[in-house]
Each structure stands twice: as C-alpha cells, then as structure tokens.
Amino acid sequence: MSKDIPLQKYGFVKRDTPRKINLDPLQTGGILTPEANQALMEWGDGYSVCDYCAGILDEIKTPPIFDFIHKALPEFLGCDQARVTNGAREAKFAIMHSICKEGDWVVMDGNAHYSSLVAAERSRLNVKLVEKTPSPEYRIDPEGYGKAIEEIKESTGNVPSMALVTYPDGSYGNLPDVKAISRIVHSYGVPLLVNGAYAIGRMPFNAKDLGADFIAGSGHKSMASCGPIGVLGVSNEYAPKVLERSKFNKNKEIESLGCTARGATIMTMIASFPSVYERTKPENWQKEIENARWFSSELENMGMRQLGDRPHNHDLMFFETPVFYEISKKADRYFLYRELKSRSIHGIKPGLTKFFKLSTFGVGRENLGMVVDAFKEIIQKYEA
Amino acid sequence: MSKDIPLQKYGFVKRDTPRKINLDPLQTGGILTPEANQALMEWGDGYSVCDYCAGILDEIKTPPIFDFIHKALPEFLGCDQARVTNGAREAKFAIMHSICKEGDWVVMDGNAHYSSLVAAERSRLNVKLVEKTPSPEYRIDPEGYGKAIEEIKESTGNVPSMALVTYPDGSYGNLPDVKAISRIVHSYGVPLLVNGAYAIGRMPFNAKDLGADFIAGSGHKSMASCGPIGVLGVSNEYAPKVLERSKFNKNKEIESLGCTARGATIMTMIASFPSVYERTKPENWQKEIENARWFSSELENMGMRQLGDRPHNHDLMFFETPVFYEISKKADRYFLYRELKSRSIHGIKPGLTKFFKLSTFGVGRENLGMVVDAFKEIIQKYEA
Ligand SMILES: Cc1ncc(COP(=O)(O)O)c(C=O)c1O
Numbered sequence: 118m119s120k121d122i123p124l125q126k127y128g129f130v131k132r133d134t135p136r137k138i139n140l141d142p143l144q145t146g147g148i149l150t151p152e153a154n155q156a157l158m159e160w161g162d163g164y165s166v167c168d169y170c171a172g173i174l175d176e177i178k179t180p181p182i183f184d185f186i187h188k189a190l191p192e193f194l195g196c197d198q199a200r201v202t203n204g205a206r207e208a209k210f211a212i213m214h215s216i217c218k219e220g221d222w223v224v225m226d227g228n229a230h231y232s233s234l235v236a237a238e239r240s241r242l243n244v245k246l247v248e249k250t251p252s253p254e255y256r257i258d259p260e261g262y263g264k265a266i267e268e269i270k271e272s273t274g275n276v277p278s279m280a281l282v283t284y285p286d287g288s289y290g291n292l293p294d295v296k297a298i299s300r301i302v303h304s305y306g307v308p309l310l311v312n313g314a315y316a317i318g319r320m321p322f323n324a325k326d327l328g329a330d331f332i333a334g335s336g337h338k339s340m341a342s343c344g345p346i347g348v349l350g351v352s353n354e355y356a357p358k359v360l361e362r363s364k365f366n367k368n369k370e371i372e373s374l375g376c377t378a379r380g381a382t383i384m385t386m387i388a389s390f391p392s393v394y395e396r397t398k399p400e401n402w403q404k405e406i407e408n409a410r411w412f413s414s415e416l417e418n419m420g421m422r423q424l425g426d427r428p429h430n431h432d433l434m435f436f437e438t439p440v441f442y443e444i445s446k447k448a449d450r451y452f453l454y455r456e457l458k459s460r461s462i463h464g465i466k467p468g469l470t471k472f473f474k475l476s477t478f479g480v481g482r483e484n485l486g487m488v489v490d491a492f493k494e495i496i497q498k499y500e501a
Numbered sequence: 502m503s504k505d506i507p508l509q510k511y512g513f514v515k516r517d518t519p520r521k522i523n524l525d526p527l528q529t530g531g532i533l534t535p536e537a538n539q540a541l542m543e544w545g546d547g548y549s550v551c552d553y554c555a556g557i558l559d560e561i562k563t564p565p566i567f568d569f570i571h572k573a574l575p576e577f578l579g580c581d582q583a584r585v586t587n588g589a590r591e592a593k594f595a596i597m598h599s600i601c602k603e604g605d606w607v608v609m610d611g612n613a614h615y616s617s618l619v620a621a622e623r624s625r626l627n628v629k630l631v632e633k634t635p636s637p638e639y640r641i642d643p644e645g646y647g648k649a650i651e652e653i654k655e656s657t658g659n660v661p662s663m664a665l666v667t668y669p670d671g672s673y674g675n676l677p678d679v680k681a682i683s684r685i686v687h688s689y690g691v692p693l694l695v696n697g698a699y700a701i702g703r704m705p706f707n708a709k710d711l712g713a714d715f716i717a718g719s720g721h722k723s724m725a726s727c728g729p730i731g732v733l734g735v736s737n738e739y740a741p742k743v744l745e746r747s748k749f750n751k752n753k754e755i756e757s758l759g760c761t762a763r764g765a766t767i768m769t770m771i772a773s774f775p776s777v778y779e780r781t782k783p784e785n786w787q788k789e790i791e792n793a794r795w796f797s798s799e800l801e802n803m804g805m806r807q808l809g810d811r812p813h814n815h816d817l818m819f820f821e822t823p824v825f826y827e828i829s830k831k832a833d834r835y836f837l838y839r840e841l842k843s844r845s846i847h848g849i850k851p852g853l854t855k856f857f858k859l860s861t862f863g864v865g866r867e868n869l870g871m872v873v874d875a876f877k878e879i880i881q882k883y884e885a
C-alpha cells in the first residue's frame with residue numbers, strides 16, 4: 118500500500134456555511150428533526166437495524182420497521198404497498214426497470230427532473246417529453262399526454278409502457294393536474310408514475326386520489342431524513358412485478374437487491390415521521406402556501422417576477438430578478454451570494470443573479486421577513 | 502389523510518441491545534469511529550454536501566470529496582477509477598448492468614453472497630457457480646473457473662461476459678486465490694469482478710495486484726461508515742462503460758443515476774478514512790489474524806470446530822458447535838443467546854447453537870478472552 122495519501126485532509130470535516138436561514142430547495146424539507154438527530158447517534162453504526170432481521174429488512178419488528186413500512190407508510194401515501202429505497206431516483210429506476218422492457222417508450226412531462234430521464238436511460242427506454250407551455254407559466258397540459266401516446270402508438274404500433282409526471286416539478290414548483298393526466302393515460306391502458314420528491318413529506322399527498330399506479334418520494338429532500346433514502350409506492354395490481362422476489366433467495370426482492378436502507382437512514386425517517394405527518398396536514402400546508410405567496414408578492418414589489426403557477430401552490434419558486442442582474446453588471450456576479458452569506462442567509466446558488474429558485478418551506482414568516490428586508494437593503498446599498 | 506396511524510410508535514427509537522462486546526460479522530467493521538459520529542451530527546441534514554456542487558457529486562471540492570474519490574480512494578484500492586455507491590451490492594449491479602447484456606452469462610464462486618446473485622438476476626443474466634469443495638473446507642479451486650467458462654462456451658458458443666469472486670466470502674471467511682482466478686479468466690478474455698465487501702477497509706487490498714478489473718466494497722460493513730454506502734473500482738479499460746455519462750445531462754453518470762451518497766454517508770466515510778487506512782496496514786491486519794487464530798484455537802479446545810481455511814486468514818469464522826447443540830436439547834435453542842446477552846456479548850444470531858459465524862475484527866485480545874471465558878462458564882453451568 119502506498120504511503121502517498123495525504124491523510125490529514127480527511128477525518129472530520131466541519132460544515133462551515135452559515136445557514137441561520139436556509140432557502141435551498143434541496144435542503145428545506147430535509148433538515149433533520151431533533152428526533153432524527155438523536156436517531157442518527159443511536160443507529161449510525163453499519164447495519165445497526167439488522168440485529169433482529171430474519172432476512173427481510175421491511176419485516177423487522179424491533180425497531181418497528183415492519184409497522185412503519187407495511188402500515189404507516191401505505192396509509193400516509195395512500196397506496197397499497199410501500200417500500201423504502203435509497204432515494205426518489207432509485208425508486209423511479211426500480212419501477213421502470215421492473216415494469217418496462219428494454220426499448221419501450223415512456224412519456225414524461227417537460228419539467229421532469231434529470232433523474233427521471235437518467236432512470237429511463239439506465240432502464241434503456243426511449244423517452245418522449247410532453248411539452249411545457251412557454252415562459253412565464255411552464256405549465257403541463259394534460260392533453261399533451263394523450264397526444265404523446267398517440268404519436269408513439271403511430272410510430273411504433275404500441276402505447277408506451279409508462280407515463281411519468283413530476284408533482285411538483287423541481288424548477289418552478291408547478292403542480293400539474295395529475296388526476297386529469299391519470300384519466301388520460303389510463304384510457305390508453307398506460308400506468309402512471311408520480312414523482313412526488315417535492316410533495317411527499319411536505320404537503321397532503323394521496324396516490325389513489327391522484328390516480329397514481331406508482332409513486333416515488335425522497336426522504337432526504339422532503340421527509341426530514343438523513344439520506345440517501347426514499348419511498349416507493351405501488352398498487353396491488355403492479356406490486357407483483359415491482360416487488361418480485363429473487364429465484365435465488367426467497368426473502369429478497371430483486372429490485373431492492375435484497376435490502377435498501379440497511380442502517381441509520383430508515384431510523385431517521387421513522388424518527389421524523391410524527392413531525393412529517395403533522396406538517397403535511399392540510400391546515401399546516403395551507404400556512405406554507407400563504408407564506409410562499411406573501412414572500413412572492415414582496416419580491417414582486419421589488420421588481421422581481423415569479424414564474425410558474427400564479428397564485429403559487431408550493432414553497433418552491435422560481436424568480437426572474439432583473440434588479441439583481443443590473444447590479445451584478447456594476448459589482449460582480451457573486452455580490453448577492455456574499456451579501457446573503459454575511460447575513461447568514463443560505464440557499465441561493467452562488468453566482469446566480471438573473472434568476473434563481475428558492476424554497477420557503479418551514480422557514481416561517483419571521484425569517485422570510487428578514488430575507489425580504491435583506492433584499493431591500495442590498496438593492497438600496499448597490500443602487501445608491 | 503387518515504387519522505389511523507398510531508404515531509406514538511414512531512419518533513426516536515432506542516437501540517437497546519447490550520453490545521459491550523460485538524462479534525456480529527455484519528457489524529464489527531462498520532462501527533463508527535468518533536470522527537464519523539461527529540461527521541454524522543455535522544452533515545446529517547438531507548443533501549448537506551450539495552452546497553458547493555456544480556452538478557457532479559464526486560467533483561465537489563469543499564468538503565474534499567473530489568480529492569477523496571479521485572485521489573485517495575484509487576490509491577487506497579489500487580484501481581484506476583473509483584466511485585462511491587450506495588453499497589457493495591449496488592456497485593456490483595452497476596458493474597454487471599453496464600458491462601453485460603441481458604441474457605449473458607456470469608461465473609461466480611460457489612460461496613458468492615446472495616447479493617451478487619440478485620445483482621446478476623436484476624441485470625437479467627444467467628449465473629453459473631463454481632463449486633466449492635465439501636465441508637469442512639469449502640474452498641474454491643481456481644481451475645473451477647476455467648471449467649465453468651469452457652462449459653458455457655460449449656453450450657452457448659460464447660464465453661461469459663464476467664467472472665466474480667468473493668474475497669473473502671461471507672460465510673467462512675475464506676480467501677480464494679484471486680490472482681490464479683484472474684489469470685485463468687483473463688486467458689479467456691473474461692474480466693473479473695472482486696467482491697471485497699469483507700476485505701476493503703479491514704485488510705490490505707489492491708485491485709491491480711489481485712488482477713481485478715472491477716471491485717466492490719462496503720462502507721457500512723468494513724469502512725466504519727454510516728450506510729448505505731459502498732465503493733466501486735474499475736480499470737481504465739472498462740471505466741468508459743461503467744462510468745458512462747447520460748445523453749440527457751452531461752454531468753450525470755447513468756449507473757449512479759446522477760448521484761449516490763448525496764449526504765452524510767460520504768462524510769462518515771471520509772471521517773473514518775484515516776483510521777481505516779491505518780487498520781488495513783499489513784502489521785495491524787496481522788494482529789487481527791493472530792487474534793482470530795488464537796480465538797479459534799481456544800474454541801476448538803472446548804470441542805468446537807472451525808470450518809473453512811485453516812490456519813485462518815480472516816476475522817470472519819464459521820464454527821460447528823456440537824457442545825452447545827447438545828445443551829440446547831436439554832435447555833432450549835435460545836439459551837446461548839440469553840447467556841451471552843446477559844454478559845453484554847452480541848452478534849451470534851439468536852437461536853443458533855449447532856453452528857454459527859462470528860467476527861473477531863477490532864474486538865481485541867482482552868475482550869476475546871472474555872468471550873472465551875463466557876463460553877467456558879456457559880458450558881460448565883449447563884453440563885453440571
Ligand atoms: C423533482 C425531483 N425529483 C427527484 C429528485 C431526486 O431525489 P433523490 O435524491 O431522492 O433521488 C429531485 C432532486 O433534486 C427532484 O428535484
């Protein structure tokens with residue numbers, strides 16, 4: 118073994134970004150609850166949950182993984198069967214890989230996350246995107262799914278083997294009409310996968326009400342969990358394929374390679390679950406929407422423009438910010454990042470000034486007010 | 502949303518198994534270092550490492566993920582390219598799925614872990630096992646690979662697209678002659694995947710020295726990391742296929758679905774790395790082997806029998822224990838588990854008395870002596 122590795126660089130590394138206020142869409146829903154932090158300390162060791170495992174991770178009774186996966190999660194998600202995965206993308210891949218055959222087609226919304234496209238690519242599928250409407254709305258017209266299916270049928274003789282919709286998408290926070298999409302794709306016999314990475318754990322969500330055959334959620338994005346972890350939901354109709362067991366080992370599901378969240382990650386999801394359940398109640402989500410709308414209107418009063426659904430129905434928002442772009446021409450493109458960082462406001466990507474996305478989830482009206490004030494101060498300072 | 506979920510069951514759950522001494526083969530190499538525990542607290546939040554990500558997880562400079570994955574890991578593993586995955590099985594699947602085509606054949610040792618078989622099954626490959634020698638040795642004869650390849654060639658007209666060897670296997674802790682296996686499979690043009698889940702992070706390991714084209718390791722099993730996390734190594738020859746980028750997004754590798762250890766898991770691996778590096782040095786590993794051999798001989802003096810390689814070369818050992826089995830007929834099959842638990846000795850599966858496997862890794866001579874004394878006491882107590 119070589120002696121050339123400079124070991125002093127590794128070991129414990131501090132996380133030094135100030136983040137008293139965090140607006141990073143990737144992070145607002147994944148901040149751990151105190152219970153999840155406690156669970157991490159308790160269950161951090163490798164394979165900690167495997168002590169009482171008789172071969173099937175989701176059937177472990179102590180800790181209560183069985184009840185969580187077979188009772189709480191299906192009820193919470195409104196689906197027949199649920200599993201934990203290593204993330205939303207891993208759930209999407211498992212679903213596509215088990216349901217579709219190499220060379221099949223899948224239809225997705227034009228706002229689909231790259232990980233949906235890559236999951237299809239890894240499954241060796243062809244992808245057709247349903248166009249979004251032009252700026253500033255970027256909406257997905259449900260009829261677009263019918264059109265896309267017809268086109269695939271015409272050129273290949275077959276309907277696609279799956280449709281996917283992103284609810285909401287990760288750029289604009291738009292909530293498409295999933296029920297209408299479901300009705301349309303089902304009329305062609307095409308099953309629907311709802312990517313709820315930004316919904317499940319933040320807002321009310323029910324797979325059956327939406328008409329979803331499959332759902333994917335993200336624990337580290339929206340369920341206050343230490344990742345990588347996600348959830349997969351499937352209807353009884355498709356469960357035999359998605360959850361098929363190995364011919365080599367009757368305890369092990371093929372698509373999960375036997376076990377997924379084999380350690381602390383599942384315990385953090387369980388630890389945060391009561392809080393996550395609470396925050397997704399309609400009355401609590403309503404407050405989040407009100408905060409988002411208030412924040413959006415404050416920014417618009419300063420000359421910025423919120424794209425996507427208006428009025429907005431989600432905490433993830435995309436803003437066009439010409440006022441900051443003009444300043445960046447005089448200052449430099451990192452001025453906004455620096456100014457916010459000095460105020461301990463985190464989450465707008467360094468270097469972005471012309472437009473940016475952010476999330477108001479869980480930030481609270483008081484802190485959002487501080488962000489609004491910070492924006493005002495910064496504009497005044499540089500326009501002076 | 503239903504109100505039927507009994508939330509009080511979830512939240513923080515204590516881990517109450519006494520484990521002052523832990524012999525669980527799954528766990529001995531995955532116990533977190535103090536640095537890894539600290540890293541967990543610091544980086545637990547979802548997507549915590551993504552702050553300075555420009556789109557490629559393994560190129561993040563702060564924290565030093567780029568240096569770790571592109572410099573330290575390849576050097577440590579003796580391979581050209583390395584990546585982190587969600588575990589050893591996920592690494593094996595990524596390698597098989599990218600290198601082999603549906604319907605291809607793969608040859609594996611008869612001691613292969615179920616997750617290697619399931620990875621092949623998920624890749625829709627045919628598996629041929631190289632027989633192990635009968636009890637008590639369970640050895641893998643390198644010539645068996647040549648025979649298996651010839652048979653596949655004869656019946657299909659083609660050589661298999663991959664060979665896999667488990668080094669060491671997870672049942673007996675046997676270390677097969679990988680160099681000889683590599684020479685044989687390479688003479689047929691077949692590339693070799695070494696599953697080092699129980700080697701990498703415990704003992705000296707060098708992919709090139711072994712003649713491996715691909716390697717898989719497990720962070721939560723053997724690298725003192727909070728899982729799920731693993732490592733994948735690949736030679737420059739095969740890297741373009743295994744690490745191929747998406748046509749939809751030039752930053753994202755297909756087999757990783759874009760990102761794998763997107764959070765605390767990678768930071769715990771980095772935190773433990775200096776210790777892991779240290780413990781795998783030949784002189785430290787030699788002490789582990791001596792402890793294992795000493796422990797084995799003590800148990801044999803009590804009438805138990807260690808199967809597999811003798812003298813043994815790894816901390817994972819399988820024992821036939823007729824003395825406990827005889828007692829279980831008078832007492833019950835949980836007596837051993839209860840007796841050990843009351844002494845805070847953890848890791849032998851509840852209910853096993855006829856044979857069991859255990860690991861002496863990192864337990865230390867003093868604690869191993871306490872286990873030996875405990876076994877003696879238990880035998881005396883029940884034989885009285
Ligand atoms: C809409 C959307 N779906 C899926 C994902 C991926 O989630 P995960 O990391 O759980 O795979 C993201 C991540 O940014 C996303 O924005």
Ligand SMILES: Cc1ncc(COP(=O)(O)O)c(C=O)c1O
Binds near residue numbers: 527614698718
């Ligand atoms: C020999 C062997 N390989 C692979 C694995 C799986 O490791 P991971 O959990 O990292 O996928 C195990 C787990 O027990 C094992 O014993």
